[in-house]
Amino acid sequence: MPEEKKSDATPKSSGSVSRRSFLKDAGIAVGAPALASIPGIPGQAAAAEPAAGPPPAEPPVCTTIQVEAQKTVELTVNGGKYRLAVEPHWSLRQLLRDTIGLTSPKDWCGGLGACGSCTVIVNGRPVLSCLTLACECGGAAVETAEGIAKSGHPIIQAYIDNNAFQCGYCTPGFVCTAKALLDRNGDPTEADARDALGGNLCRCASYQQHPPAVLQAARELKKA
Amino acid sequence: MKTIRRFNHVDAHTVEEAASILRGGGASALSGGTDLLGTLRFEVLPEYPETVVNLKTIPGLDFIKEDAAGLRIGATTRLEDIARSETVRARYGALAEAAHRSASPHIREMGTLAGNICQLTRCWYFRLPDNRFHCIRKGGTQCFAVSGDNRYHSIFGAIRSCFAVNPSDTAPALVALGARIQTDRRLIDAGEFWDMAVPGSTVLAPDEIVTEIQIPRPDAGSKSAFLKFAIRKSIDFPIVNCAVAAHGGSARICLNAVYNKPWRATAAEESIRGKAITEESADAAGAAAVETARALPGDRNTWKIQIARTLVKRALLACA
Numbered sequence: 001m002p003e004e005k006k007s008d009a010t011p012k013s014s015g016s017v018s019r020r021s022f023l024k025d026a027g028i029a030v031g032a033p034a035l036a037s038i039p040g041i042p043g044q045a046a047a048a049e050p051a052a053g054p055p056p057a058e059p060p061v062c063t064t065i066q067v068e069a070q071k072t073v074e075l076t077v078n079g080g081k082y083r084l085a086v087e088p089h090w091s092l093r094q095l096l097r098d099t100i101g102l103t104s105p106k107d108w109c110g111g112l113g114a115c116g117s118c119t120v121i122v123n124g125r126p127v128l129s130c131l132t133l134a135c136e137c138g139g140a141a142v143e144t145a146e147g148i149a150k151s152g153h154p155i156i157q158a159y160i161d162n163n164a165f166q167c168g169y170c171t172p173g174f175v176c177t178a179k180a181l182l183d184r185n186g187d188p189t190e191a192d193a194r195d196a197l198g199g200n201l202c203r204c205a206s207y208q209q210h211p212p213a214v215l216q217a218a219r220e221l222k223k224a
Numbered sequence: 225m226k227t228i229r230r231f232n233h234v235d236a237h238t239v240e241e242a243a244s245i246l247r248g249g250g251a252s253a254l255s256g257g258t259d260l261l262g263t264l265r266f267e268v269l270p271e272y273p274e275t276v277v278n279l280k281t282i283p284g285l286d287f288i289k290e291d292a293a294g295l296r297i298g299a300t301t302r303l304e305d306i307a308r309s310e311t312v313r314a315r316y317g318a319l320a321e322a323a324h325r326s327a328s329p330h331i332r333e334m335g336t337l338a339g340n341i342c343q344l345t346r347c348w349y350f351r352l353p354d355n356r357f358h359c360i361r362k363g364g365t366q367c368f369a370v371s372g373d374n375r376y377h378s379i380f381g382a383i384r385s386c387f388a389v390n391p392s393d394t395a396p397a398l399v400a401l402g403a404r405i406q407t408d409r410r411l412i413d414a415g416e417f418w419d420m421a422v423p424g425s426t427v428l429a430p431d432e433i434v435t436e437i438q439i440p441r442p443d444a445g446s447k448s449a450f451l452k453f454a455i456r457k458s459i460d461f462p463i464v465n466c467a468v469a470a471h472g473g474s475a476r477i478c479l480n481a482v483y484n485k486p487w488r489a490t491a492a493e494e495s496i497r498g499k500a501i502t503e504e505s506a507d508a509a510g511a512a513a514v515e516t517a518r519a520l521p522g523d524r525n526t527w528k529i530q531i532a533r534t535l536v537k538r539a540l541l542a543c544a
Contacts, residue, residue: 198458199328
């Protein structure tokens, strides 16, 4: 049984087995003999040896990589104007957190687009900043939870009054989504609120408190 | 958390410019980004593009228009705009509902219709980071799901040995509504648009650009419906979905997430032809729809057969 190394960053010297190569080989070894016994599947049963994956990578040699210069992007964030140099592969979340210093957009699902904790508002739309490229935000108006709080929007007090958070990690994402809903629909029903917040996950299970908070904020906005 | 690896980014300003960049090789087309950027961050595919070409900067591809001939939706139109459109909801209900049930509200604000119909499969062997399973869809020689955990995989067999399913919600609605996809070089019937490709899900050439989707105006009295089965009400991809468009004594019925491409349930359509849609006739059509369905080795996806049968029945009844 090959010895499993704990770290994936094992040197590919002869005799050492990385976790990556172990799993690749294990997957192939399981696949071929099992398939050989299944009738009627064309092109599978004839495999006499395990199918080869892509050839193992050669160690990289020093290469000149053609990269374009950084792009310059002008955008507005929470009402303030910014002119920033951005790398083409940066996400908007990276730009907000690391360049501008607004740390409310979070990273929970690792960039799968599956949690909503990175939600910010771009040109009125609640979007996932982890899947938005910073270099595509030229001319955009971006709102984050910091800006929403600073503006005195009633959604913040409504979240507090209705205990719609526990650890607070998901809260900025929820706040942005809720604010975007209220901008578009000043009289949401509870079903509208649930629907709109369906892309925001909460590990502390605060879910039931969110629709009342949104409806309270809607009532406050109507008063103003 | 894994940072996305570097790429160059070009804003295309015409369709020809975008096609030319794709023709050059080493480039990927970027629309809403909710599929592509995930594949790049997790290095799902064996090759990483040097350049990403942004299609959203091409003017004139973001629109919803209706005329006497029917509905035209531009390729880069957001799913949420389609879901909210009064025009689409009034006369092309299956598509509005399918767009509304896609993904999550945020992904619908970013994702485009063309991107949704071109998206890659969600098979978890295919999607494991770092191309851990170099399967048939990546240029390899085998399917790992057919002998592995295939609980979400095809109930109607494979296309060229790939047992993964197509995950789009809008696709079956477009098939049921008789849509056509306009690219920069041809007009393709929805029924011919999807296929097993490496790694893609369509018949598009690597440099071919979708420009709009056309749906013929339905006859007066037509009805359409879309149903989706998933564990959660939001975010989840479909386990099975079904779209029906019915008029008079005939219906077009399309299932998805049950096969490598959207599955036109022709046996169910035959079963219901000329009949009023009732509990009995819809039930019979549901049974006909899955008559040729088979669980994969291991019997882990038998459950999908019952769900497909029930969705066909309920979608038909919604059009009664």
